[in-house]
Amino acid sequence: MSTLKKVLETKKEGLLNIYCTAGYPQLNDLPTIVNALHDAGVDMVEIGIPYSDPIADGETIQQSNAVALKNGITIDLIFEQLKQCNKNIPKIVMTYFNPVFKYGLEHFCEQCQKVGVDGIIIPDLPLELYQSSYEKMFQKYGLSPIFLITPQTSRERLKFIDELSSTFIYAVSSSSTTGKSTGINEGSTYLSGLKNLGLQHPVLVGFNISTSEDLALVNEHAQGGIIGSAFIKHLRENTSPQEACHTFVKKITSC
């Protein structure tokens, strides 16, 4: 069983998943950050593989992607760095279709398996294409695909996504790009309805969670929360990434 599946089965509430961008703020910070997040009590990490044209991302993550690319990050280097992330914490990679496609999907999956990646989020990978071309490949390398659902996703698609999933489903708090500053309150009706969607797989909620209150609200209605932009901002404002991990986790879980 993958580390990710184990965590999902043993901890049924309050899961905390933190997103960081590989190569940011400094080129080789990834192992320090992942290991520190583990030590700070985070349950799983989502590692962003930078892309030049991240259309689903707001300004904060766009900027971290641009800085990381400028720092010289590459996919091969990320796999090297992942080998140094030696703490026992589930790892999910998040990127866009083009970098993976250009790198070669099978080669990419193989490398993921070698360095202990459990899951992949590719927001612009069409479900039908995944099913027809990549599902078997992902399974072969023990990778769980993690799909997004939104308040506008139809019942029919929810069912399809649930069937294609093998670990958890990523519910976005509102249909938006990442890191909107408005908070998640306006989506609270949606959040409270998550449990009634009839999904077989657990749900983690992401997008626009920036305070401990936001996270507490999410935890009432889902198995956990995913935080990206707020953490990237915190990294930007602190000189020591290691310290930043600890202070951020303390702050975000204070409610």
Add this chain to the structure above:
Amino acid sequence: MKYDVDEQGFYGDFGGAFIPEMLHPNIQELKSSYRKILNDDAFKKELSSLLKDYVGRPTPLYFAKRLSEHYGANIYLKREDLCHTGAHKINNTLGQVLLAQRLNKSRIIAETGAGQHGVATATACALKGLECIVYMGAKDIERQAPNVSRMKMLGAEVRPVHSGSKTLKDATNEAIRDWINNQDDTHYIIGSVVGPDPYPDLVTQLQAIISEEIKNQMDGLPTHVVACVGGGSNAIGAFYHFLEDETVDLIGVEAGGLGVKTDKSAATLALGSRGVLHASMSYLMQTSDGQVIEPHSISAGLDYPGIGPLHAHLHDCKRVLYSNVTDQEALDAANRLMQLEGIIPALESSHALAYLEKMTFNSTDKIVINLSGRGDKDMSTYINAAT
């Protein structure tokens, strides 16, 4: 038609809708309704009336006598530069604004490179009283100042984009993000035959009027049709009704920038490889790690690292020949047209004109050049190049 998009939104291997889940409802709504709306009689009537009386269609197919003598062949110019707003872009924006009204959308967003699509969108929105926001790269805002002023005068808000190369690619990213964040009331008018399915086909259908008119205006078939290609909307418009006339040579001219052997170019088919940009599978200029390369062209409208999926398909099945010319060759061609015909072409269209230098002719050849736009917006570039 043999080259039309299939049910899944693909042209051969190219196209599709590589969109995040957040965009799914918008794209689904558009996909399920656009063909029906485009074929609706009331829609067709309203659009063709506007194209005639507001845009000034059909645009002339002008026999360029002195240019023909210069090259020793029969050269015709399809005068899209005489369209209202100065380029073919209005064919698409009027159609899409009428479509947006039928989808009950009150807010229009668009991206623009040279500003021609932005101006054409702002114009159509003013005509129909719709809110209009145009995303434009900060670098393009600088080099296409007259069009920025025009958009503002027409009531549009121009939002500068500072990410990436600060050009068309980045403006497109930003427009897509806007659409993700404003789904209910907003229609995104994409300016070229790029983007997720159904946009490449939607824009193709709206631009196909160019080749439909050429066919009606010519006595017999041309031997060649030549058009410049960035994303490729004017080229598809000029090629579409000739695609199945296999005797007609179709030539797309990309922006070579400083040359395809330098790192300052925008010739996607010469330099690119397969991948996904702006949500469709096509060719694009990218690194071995799949990062999109910032292109270069003197012409803001061709300064794009991708190309529409139908062009990628026509390239692969060899129905269209894609070539490229440099910045300097385009400038020289512009000057030639100014002096031989008294027409100041857009820098984009000058790339098509420059291809004449690379052709060998029979005296009976009938060559149509799609003169996609006029050069008012490029005056400062032309003036700087002359001094």
